[in-house]
Amino acid sequence: MRIIDVIGFSGSGKTYFIMKAIELFKRQLKCNVTVIKNVKHHQVDEKGKDSHIFTKSGANYSIIQNINNEMAIFLKAEEIGFEKLIKWLEQGPYKIDIVFTEGFRDLNNPTVLCVNNIEEIKTQVAKNVKIISGAICAKEKVEDIPYNIPLINIEESFERFLDIFKIY
Numbered sequence: 001m002r003i004i005d006v007i008g009f010s011g012s013g014k015t016y017f018i019m020k021a022i023e024l025f026k027r028q029l030k031c032n033v034t035v036i037k038n039v040k041h042h043q044v045d046e047k048g049k050d051s052h053i054f055t056k057s058g059a060n061y062s063i064i065q066n067i068n069n070e071m072a073i074f075l076k077a078e079e080i081g082f083e084k085l086i087k088w089l090e091q092g093p094y095k096i097d098i099v100f101t102e103g104f105r106d107l108n109n110p111t112v113l114c115v116n117n118i119e120e121i122k123t124q125v126a127k128n129v130k131i132i133s134g135a136i137c138a139k140e141k142v143e144d145i146p147y148n149i150p151l152i153n154i155e156e157s158f159e160r161f162l163d164i165f166k167i168y
Contacts, residue, residue: 001090002167003099005107007124008114013134017114017154018100024158029167031097034089036082038103082107098167110165113149121146130164 008014018035025031054062055074062074075085082104089096101107105126114134115121121132125147132145137153145151152161162168 001086001096001099002165003086003101003107003109004165005101005104005109005111005128006114007103007105007111007126007129008134009116009120009124011135012114012116012120013137014102014114016135017112017133018102020154021100021158021161024154025098028158029097032095033098033100034096035100035102036085036104038101118142118145121149125149131161 006014006018022033022035025033063071064074065071080088086099089099101109109128110130111126111128112134113121113124113126113129113132114136115124115132116135117139118136129147129149131152132149133152133154136142137151142151150160150164152164154161
């Protein structure tokens with residue numbers, strides 16, 4: 001199982017990048033992909049809803065299923081932690097090939113930095129950033145990216161992405 005962190009400011013193209021990467025992994029490599037998103041600005045589960053009531057009552061996790069057989073799992077993060085969550089995914093009923101994390105800046109995995117422009121790179125670049133992508137790819141061609149980090153449009157250069165992240 002490979003873990004790839006995706007970081008960037010709000011509106012930088014993180015979600016779009018992950019969405020396109022998932023489509024490419026599924027279509028071209030038949031991979032099972034999981035996303036773990038760090039939501040900082042609002043609750044995931046609405047106060048007063050059953051799943052919220054169950055977790056507040058002490059359930060270790062609460063699973064909801066909708067009419068389309070889609071499920072959401074609410075885990076008590078302080079009891080589980082990120083490393084235990086990854087172990088849980090590894091031991092779970094589905095073989096997961098790729099895990100994308102969105103918005104976690106304190107993990108130590110190969111990272112995609114999504115930005116709108118070159119100026120955003122300077123304030124966010126970190127040691128694990130392997131490529132730069134995001135909204136900047138939709139703008140005019142950018143030739144001089146600082147720090148010798150490749151600019152990758154996931155839709156146009158998926159094979160190069162796979163090579164950089166050593167996914168074979």
